[in-house]
Amino acid sequence: GAVVSQHPSWVICKSGTSVKIECRSLDFQATTMFWYRQFPKQSLMLMATSNEGSKATYEQGVEKDKFLINHASLTLSTLTVTSAHPEDSSFYICSAPRPGFNSPLHFGNGTRLTVT
Amino acid sequence: RKEVEQDPGPFNVPEGATVAFNCTYSNSASQSFFWYRQDCRKEPKLLMSVYSSGNEDGRFTAQLNRASQYISLLIRDSKLSDSATYLCVVTGPPGNQFYFGTGTSLTVIP
Numbered sequence: 714g715a716v717v718s719q720h721p722s723w724v725i726c727k728s729g730t731s732v733k734i735e736c737r738s739l740d741f742q743a744t745t746m747f748w749y750r751q752f753p754k755q756s757l758m759l760m761a762t763s764n765e766g767s768k769a770t771y772e773q774g775v776e777k778d779k780f781l782i783n784h785a786s787l788t789l790s791t792l793t794v795t796s797a798h799p800e801d802s803s804f805y806i807c808s809a810p811r812p813g814f815n816s817p818l819h820f821g822n823g824t825r826l827t828v829t
Numbered sequence: 830r831k832e833v834e835q836d837p838g839p840f841n842v843p844e845g846a847t848v849a850f851n852c853t854y855s856n857s858a859s860q861s862f863f864w865y866r867q868d869c870r871k872e873p874k875l876l877m878s879v880y881s882s883g884n885e886d887g888r889f890t891a892q893l894n895r896a897s898q899y900i901s902l903l904i905r906d907s908k909l910s911d912s913a914t915y916l917c918v919v920t921g922p923p924g925n926q927f928y929f930g931t932g933t934s935l936t937v938i939p
Contacts, residue, residue, distance in 0.1 A: 756931040815861045820872040
């Protein structure tokens, strides 16, 4: 079964509104979670690394004031797309590594955001 | 230079064929290696970890060549359901960073 849960799976919102996406690790504690964006037929692009109890680390070119990340607990990270615009429409995916050496990443099921 | 390089394909192969993908990595200090499968409009899912001695899971064989710094994935007796994008992921410094290949697209044709 899933070890990382992401919600919602899809959302349609109007331009200018904000959308919050949740990512939860279900059976392990995740001090770090990753947020990605993927446009159709393109590769996953890392947006930011979410760190529990501290500020997220954003990749170059990702606006931290537009994509707000909060990692308030060891099992929950949230990504808020603020003042969404149609160009923000994309597939957003989170992932978390299970603790331990050589542990793989586990991905949430993704959130398909459509901004109209 | 990218941390992980992967041939994007596409690879179009007939059912029953054997197909292999390679993925090269640039940092000799890389620690862990994985193959993921991503179906269209879905999240990546772990296919298999890659161990130093090589490992097999049914029709899938993964190998690691540290000397040449690449990992490979071999799929035997391809099925239509194997059609997907295959991502290689490598971990390494600084810290335990995860580095992704761009993915290789595979289409198995009837």
